[in-house]
Amino acid sequence: MYKADIAAKLDAVIRRVPNFPKPGVLFYDITSILADPESFRLVIDAMDQRYQKDDFDAVAAIEARGFVFAAPFAVHRGLPLILIRKAGKLPGETISQKISLEYGEDELHVHLTDVPENGRVLLVDDLIATGGTLSGAASLIRKAGGEVSDLFGVVGLPFLNYSDKLQDLEITTLVDYLGE
Numbered sequence: 179m180y181k182a183d184i185a186a187k188l189d190a191v192i193r194r195v196p197n198f199p200k201p202g203v204l205f206y207d208i209t210s211i212l213a214d215p216e217s218f219r220l221v222i223d224a225m226d227q228r229y230q231k232d233d234f235d236a237v238a239a240i241e242a243r244g245f246v247f248a249a250p251f252a253v254h255r256g257l258p259l260i261l262i263r264k265a266g267k268l269p270g271e272t273i274s275q276k277i278s279l280e281y282g283e284d285e286l287h288v289h290l291t292d293v294p295e296n297g298r299v300l301l302v303d304d305l306i307a308t309g310g311t312l313s314g315a316a317s318l319i320r321k322a323g324g325e326v327s328d329l330f331g332v333v334g335l336p337f338l339n340y341s342d343k344l345q346d347l348e349i350t351t352l353v354d355y356l357g358e
């Protein structure tokens with residue numbers, strides 16, 4: 179399926195959510211994709227198609243909604259799944275990275291032993307807004323010894339200028355909103 183057709187299908191489903199962004203409410207939500215098996219499969223198939231030629235060593239997913247899309251893709255491709263979690267959630271030895279968000283700050287952690295040394299990692303999240311989360315997650319993976327090759331988000335909000343923070347990284351989104 180063409181990128182424009184995928185975007186149109188996903189947009190139609192995302193718009194089903196109550197309170198779909200309107201002036202003053204700009205929170206974009208992916209739960210309606212998950213509630214529609216055909217759309218959920220469309221996302222995973224689109225990821226598979228997009229990364230058909232890529233030879234990753236692992237997929238890293240960002241808590242919480244990034245987990246949902248990364249997991250089926252990792253199983254489908256037979257790749258290790260790395261969970262990047264918020265502070266205080268991982269019991270083993272972790273390394274951490276502070277991140278700056280639209281409103282405030284947070285901290286991401288990963289188990290050191292999960293990241294393959296010099297391994298090529300695909301980072302997955304549900305949505306890219308300012309890019310602060312993915313930028314921090316990329317730094318975290320690098321600190322742990324991995325290499326980040328690609329970033330994936332189901333939804334992109336380019337009006338928040340995420341590409342400024344994600345230079346030198348290949349970014350793929352399936353549907354973009356311009357914030358109107």
Ligand SMILES: O=P(O)(O)OC[C@H]1O[C@H](OP(=O)(O)OP(=O)(O)O)[C@H](O)[C@@H]1O
Nearest residue numbers: 241242243280305306307308309310311
């Ligand atoms: O590009 P950014 O400006 O960094 O924003 C994007 C991040 O914000 C949301 O996560 P949130 O922090 O709401 O966490 P959640 O997935 O646990 O709900 C979203 O799932 C991304 O991870």
Ligand SMILES: Nc1ncnc2[nH]cnc12
Nearest residue numbers: 204205206207280305307
């Ligand atoms: N505008 C937004 N909509 C949904 N999730 C987000 N995470 C950060 N900004 C967001």
